[in-house]
Amino acid sequence: MNTVATLLVGVVFGLALAAPPGPMNAVIAEEAVLRGWSAGTRAGLGAATADFLFFVLAYLGVVSFVQSVPRLQTAMIGVGGCLMCYFAVGTARDARASFRPTAGADPMVEDGKGFQKALALALTNPFQVLFWLTVGVGMLRPGELDVLAPLPVVGGEIAGVLVVSTGSPALLGGFFLGVLSWVTLFPVSLAAAEKRIQAIGPVVAVGSALVLGGFGVYFLYDAATTVLTW
Secondary structure (H helix, E strand, O other): OHHHHHHHHHHHHHHHHHOOOOHHHHHHHHHHHHHOHHHHHHHHHHHHHHHHHHHHHHHHOHHHHHHOOHHHHHHHHHHHHHHHHHHHHHHHHHHHHHHOOOOOOOOOOOOOOHHHHHHHHHHOOHHHHHHHHHHHHHHHOOEEEEOOOOOOOOHHHHOOOOEEEEOOHHHHHHHHHHHHHHHHHHHHHHHHHHHHOOOHHHHHHHHHHHHHHHHHHHHHHHHHHHHHOO
């Protein structure tokens, strides 16, 4: 039973990383509605590949090294911001093209190389790096985690009800199962919605461009203000 609970908690951790709105899901959404569910899934696999690489780096201790070098973190934030702004421009162009399909032509725009885009963004995404510096490292360390104890008000009463083993194959397997479930089902649902409501494609593409641009500007501002304090 403990193994099953640990697996399920791992799935929740995976979904907690993959599901929130942000640059990764903006790329996945754009690929899915403009190029089909397979393109969206490839983009999702790009983000998942970055998580696997972070997992390996965390296991080897490299992630902890990044945590000890603040200027390296700032450089990663700056690079991530630049990439997000760059991809935001490309996404905006794709969105514009999707509003004007030519007669008799396939309305989907040309291959957006979603896997490479998502992989590059994920490797420089401060949120993803922060996750692996905190929760990710905690998942790898052998021990036990009382999942419900930190809850406010009721945590003391239900402490010990759901205790999972960290550093276990079940937790790590559940984590990647959660990530893969999201990056597969999310683009499938968007592509299905786009088939029923064709206007959703351009709207999602515009939204994706705004999300990427917004995060890009925010990260560049964060990096610039940090550099000015040096």
